Amino acid sequence: MEYVLTSLEAKEADNYTINELKIPSLELMERAGRGIFNELIKLIDKSKKILIICGSGGNGGDGYVIARYLLNADYNIRVLSLGSHFSNETLINKNRYNGEYIDNLTNDYDVYIDAIFGSGLNKNVDGKYFEVIEKVNGFKGLKISVDIPSGLDGTNGKVLGIAFKADYLFTIEFYKRGLFLNEGMNYFNNVKIIKIGLKFNKISEICKVFDINDYINYIPKREKVSNKGSYGRVALIGGSKEYLGAPILSYSSLASLRLGVGYVNLAIPDSLISLYGLRYPEIMYKRMKDDNDGHIVFNEDDLKSLLNYDVITIGMGIGTSFEVYKIINYLLKNFKNILIIDADGLNSLSKFGVDILKNHLSKVVLTPHLKEFSRLINTDMDELKENLIDILIKFSKDNNLICNVKSNVSLISNGEEIIFNTNGNPCLAKGGSGDILSGIITGVSNKTNDLLKNVALGSYILGRASELCVRKLNENFVIGSDIINKLNDVLNELSISL
Numbered sequence: 001m002e003y004v005l006t007s008l009e010a011k012e013a014d015n016y017t018i019n020e021l022k023i024p025s026l027e028l029m030e031r032a033g034r035g036i037f038n039e040l041i042k043l044i045d046k047s048k049k050i051l052i053i054c055g056s057g058g059n060g061g062d063g064y065v066i067a068r069y070l071l072n073a074d075y076n077i078r079v080l081s082l083g084s085h086f087s088n089e090t091l092i093n094k095n096r097y098n099g100e101y102i103d104n105l106t107n108d109y110d111v112y113i114d115a116i117f118g119s120g121l122n123k124n125v126d127g128k129y130f131e132v133i134e135k136v137n138g139f140k141g142l143k144i145s146v147d148i149p150s151g152l153d154g155t156n157g158k159v160l161g162i163a164f165k166a167d168y169l170f171t172i173e174f175y176k177r178g179l180f181l182n183e184g185m186n187y188f189n190n191v192k193i194i195k196i197g198l199k200f201n202k203i204s205e206i207c208k209v210f211d212i213n214d215y216i217n218y219i220p221k222r223e224k225v226s227n228k229g230s231y232g233r234v235a236l237i238g239g240s241k242e243y244l245g246a247p248i249l250s251y252s253s254l255a256s257l258r259l260g261v262g263y264v265n266l267a268i269p270d271s272l273i274s275l276y277g278l279r280y281p282e283i284m285y286k287r288m289k290d291d292n293d294g295h296i297v298f299n300e301d302d303l304k305s306l307l308n309y310d311v312i313t314i315g316m317g318i319g320t321s322f323e324v325y326k327i328i329n330y331l332l333k334n335f336k337n338i339l340i341i342d343a344d345g346l347n348s349l350s351k352f353g354v355d356i357l358k359n360h361l362s363k364v365v366l367t368p369h370l371k372e373f374s375r376l377i378n379t380d381m382d383e384l385k386e387n388l389i390d391i392l393i394k395f396s397k398d399n400n401l402i403c404n405v406k407s408n409v410s411l412i413s414n415g416e417e418i419i420f421n422t423n424g425n426p427c428l429a430k431g432g433s434g435d436i437l438s439g440i441i442t443g444v445s446n447k448t449n450d451l452l453k454n455v456a457l458g459s460y461i462l463g464r465a466s467e468l469c470v471r472k473l474n475e476n477f478v479i480g481s482d483i484i485n486k487l488n489d490v491l492n493e494l495s496i497s498l
Helices: 007-019 025-043 058-072 088-096 127-138 202-206 246-258 270-276 300-304 322-334 343-352 370-376 381-386 388-399 433-444 451-469 480-485 487-493
Strands: 002-005 049-054 076-081 111-115 142-146 166-172 188-194 207-209 233-237 263-269 284-288 311-314 338-341 363-366 402-405 410-413 418-421
Touching: 002 007, 002 202, 007 025, 007 202, 025 058, 025 088, 025 142, 025 166, 025 188, 049 058, 058 076, 058 088, 058 111, 058 142, 111 127, 202 207, 233 246, 233 433, 246 263, 246 433, 246 480, 246 487, 263 270, 270 284, 300 322, 311 322, 311 433, 322 338, 322 343, 338 343, 338 433, 343 370, 343 433, 363 451, 370 381, 370 402, 381 388, 388 402, 388 410, 388 418, 402 451, 410 451, 418 451, 433 451, 433 480, 451 480, 451 487, 480 487
Parallel strands: 049 076, 049 111, 111 142, 142 166, 166 188, 207 418, 233 263, 233 311, 263 284, 311 338, 338 363, 363 402
Antiparallel strands: 002 207, 402 410, 410 418
C-alpha cells in the first residue's frame, strides 16, 4: 500500500522531514538523485547518449545529482540548464556536476530526462520551458521524468499548458494525486516510487493505492467441511425490453459464481424469461413481476423473498423508471445486508431523487462512472474533475455509503478514506465491462468484514484480468467473456481459493 498526496501535502512532508526529523534538504536531494540513478542503470546501457534537462528548483537539483552519478559511472551525459535563479541546494549540486552542458536542444540523444518542474508547479508553462517540452515530446528516444511529468498539476492532474510525456516516471516517496486524476495517466507509461525517508502526519493518510501485495491471501480459503450455503446467496436484478443484454447479465452472474458465491439468482422480467433461461445452467433465475412489456415493476412479494440474501445488486439493463426507484427505496428501508446499485439503478436515483440514500438499513455500494456520478450529485463535469476527491468524500460521508467512481483510475470511498485502483487498460472501454465489475464486486463484497477493501478488490480483479487479456489479445478484440476467462488467473496470482 502506498499513499497518494496532494502537492501541498508533498511539500508538508518535505518540511516535516527536514524540520522535525532533522534530515537536511541537501541530503534528501542526494537520496532522490542516487535512488533514480540506481534505477536508470537498469534501463540504460553506456552506449546511449543521455540529456538531462534541469530547472532551477528542487526538481532540477535532483537532475543535477543524477547527472553527477551518471558522469561518475562513465555514461555519455549532457545537461541542458533552463534555470537562472537557483535554489541553494540546486546550485550546490549544479556546482558539483563537472560534466558538459549544451545550449541548443537537438534530436540526437537516445534518452531525455525531464527534471524541469516538480509537483508544486501552479501556473501554466510558457516561454522557453514550453518550447523545450514541446520539442522533446516530438523527439524519438526514451523519455524519463523525475517525480512528476513537468507541466502536470500534482494535485488534480490537469495539464498546465503543456506536459512532458514520459515512458518512465520515478516519483519521490509518494504517489501524487495528479498522476491518477484527469489527464495524468496520459503522461507516463510506467511509474516507480523512489524511497528517500520522507514522513508526514496522519492527515495525509486519506488517499492510498493498494497493489497485489495487499490482496494476497486476503480472502479466506474455502473450508473442507462446508456447503454452498457457506459461501453466500446473491441476487442480481436487471434486464428490460430495451436492454435485453442476456449475455451481459449472464456475465455479471457468472462473474459472481467464478468469485466463489454459493448461490446466484438472476432476477429478470417474467415476460423475458425465455431469453435468459438456461443460458448458463449454473445460474438460478427468478421471475420478477413486469408490465408485460419487459419492464420490472415494484412488487413487495418478489422483493420480500430476496431479503434474506447476503447481497443484492440492481440496475444492469433494468431501464430508468419510477418503478425501479420504488424497488430501490424498498430495499434501502428493508434489506439489512449489502445492496449494490449500478447503471440504471443510479440513473433512476438521479432522475427521481437521491435523498432516499440518506436513511437506509442496507450497507450501500454505488458504482457510477464519472458521468453517472455527475448526474447523481447534480454537478457539472468540469467542476467534478476539478474537485473530485473532496466531492466524493463528502457525498459518501453524507449518505453513509461506499461509492466506487469508475474511470481509467477508479476511486473507492467510504467518506473517510479513498482507495485508488490504478490497474487495467483501455480494453475495458467497451460495453459490458461495468456489468462484469458489478458481478465481481457482488462476488467478493461479503467475503470479509472490510466492505471498502472488498469493493476495491473487485476493481483490482477486473483491472488485472484486463491486463492479462492483452498479453495475448489485441485490446480492441477483448470482450466480456475474455475478461471472465481470466478471472481464474487473477485468483491464482492472489494465491486465494474462493
